[in-house]
Amino acid sequence: MRVVIVTESFPPDVNGVAHCALQTARHLAVRGHDPLVIAPAVAGADSPDNDAPCPVVRVPSLPLPGYPQVRVALPSRRVAAAITAHRADLVHLASPFILGVRGMAAASKLGLPAVAVYQTDLAGYARTYVGAGEGAAWRRIRAVHSAADRTLAPSTAALRDLEGHGVDRVRLWPRGVDTARFRPELRDEELRRSLAPNGELIVGYVGRLAPEKQVELLSGVCGMPGVRVVVVGDGPSESSLRGALPGAVFLGRRTGDELARIFASLDVFAHTGPFETFCQTVQEAMASGVPVVAPAAGGPLDLVDHGRTGLLVKPEDVNAVTTAVATLVADPGLRASYGNAGRAAVEGRTWAVIGDLLIDHYAEVLGARTAVAA
Incomplete structure (x- = not known):
């Protein structure tokens, strides 16, 4: 053909x-x-x-x-x-x-x-x-x-x-999703220490830094004790986000095996954009064995099994994002359960x-x- x-x-x-x-x-x-x-x-x-x-x-x-x-x-x-x-x-x-x-x-x-x-x-x-x-x-x-x-x-x-x-x-x-590239075994403790030197839990966002992604909704997470927000990506909103997310680590654009290592080293993946027709990064986080927080809108509705692989939250609501992340931060057993279920859910995709x-x-x-x- x-x-x-x-x-x-x-x-x-x-x-x-x-x-x-x-x-x-x-x-x-x-x-x-x-x-x-x-x-x-x-x-x-x-x-x-x-x-x-x-x-x-x-x-x-x-x-x-x-x-x-x-x-x-x-x-x-x-x-x-x-x-x-x-x-x-x-x-x-x-x-x-x-x-x-x-x-x-x-x-x-x-x-x-x-x-x-x-x-x-x-x-x-x-x-x-x-x-x-x-x-x-x-x-x-x-x-x-x-x-x-x-x-x-x-x-x-x-x-x-x-x-x-x-x-x-x-x-x-x-x-x-590339389940061979994105996998839990790539979790890297040295990388984690470089991103969170005081042993903080790492909450990550991966994607373009643009207005429609509404990454500023992670501002409440930045204020949580014992948590480090890591942002991967670039775009026109980067400058304003550096001000809106105090204490966050901005890594810029990362791809390939390096990106897979970052995904696997997160404790929670949080996506904030409400206009996703699919949301590939949610699948990549799940393949990496990481629990997901995402808006209950668009593509994530098909990807995230609420209460099993992650949490779906009210779109465009900073309090909803903060509360969901706090729930996962407080419960390592829940994080492990959601992460394992997420990996299993995408292995056939x-x-x-x-x-x-x-x-x-x-x-x-x-x-x-x-x-x-x-």
């Missing part, structure tokens, strides 16, 4: 869209298929795709105003030309909004089936960043996803949201399993197109 993945982001970018697109391309190649990736150009990287599992076509891009880590693709004829040259059987649109719209238009013009993967709560972002624009965001989402043969939602909350806004042909496709489910979706879409043609 020849598949073109049109993605709004791709490594070396560090975010959920980029990671999922990479894992998709990697799995397709492993299974003997022929993927090609089309993605925005990366600033300041001479050879960003040396480690990519397949060819990558980069189109011109500009940094998003106020958030330079995010690149926005510019109009380019390379999209349609690359799809044509690859002789694609199917076009995969990863979180389509700018580049993905062009990918959808090219697929339609060429008569190719398209699978659109919904991954980013753009309407929520519009509300957070500009205080308006939700309606416009949903009109654009509805237009591109309704043109696709199938839309894949990462969680039941996202699926219901899409259907509630008039998007048809939606199916569930969750995300995988490898990227290989999830990748095969995606290939099944492709096959069904291609089969439906063949049946209509016949």
Whole structure:
């Protein structure tokens, strides 16, 4: 199967869209298929795709105003030309909004089936960043996803949201987790001593530092005796968060095996953002055997079994976050129980399993197109 993945982001970018697109391309190649990736150009990287599992076509891009880590693709004829040259059987649109719209238009013009993967709560972002624009965001989402043969939602909350806004042909496709990389055995006492030299329990957040993530909700945790807050990630909110979270350790962006070691060395993982369509870091914490605190909204509703693998709390409520973390801090037995249950819950969610489910979706879409043609 020849598949073109049109993605709004791709490594070396560090975010959920980029990671999922990479894992998709990697799995397709492993299974003997022929993927090609089309993605925005990366600033300041001479050879960003040396480690990519397949060819990558980069189109011109500009940094998003106020958030330079995010690149926005510019109009380019390379999209349609690359799809044509690859002789694609199917076009995969990863979180389509700018580049993905062009990918959808090219697929339609060429008569190719398209699978659109919904991954980013753009309407929520519009509300957070500009205080308006939700309606416009949903009109654009509805237009591109309704043109696709199938839309894949990462969680039941996202699926219901899409259907509630008039998007048809939606199916569930969750995300995988690297259970070989993220595992409890990587807990590192030397690292823990460097982060919490007085033997404090470590409560960690991993993710982008941006307004929609609401990391400032950890301010109450920073005031808890015997607790050290550790923040992993970068983004436009870093400066303000350093003031809002006194005593917290900011490690910046970490990836790969180093990130896995940090995850496993936490005592509690706390996620604060209420706009997650999935929330990959929750899965990575669970795979690392770490109990989770997360908002009862969006993707975490599917991931966290409240009272068994972690605690779900009222979204956007600093007291709820603080109380939940305090409950786990006070009870080492509960932390161990939740951590063990979390690891067990994700052991069957490898990227290989999830990748095969995606290939099944492709096959069904291609089969439906063949049946209509016949």
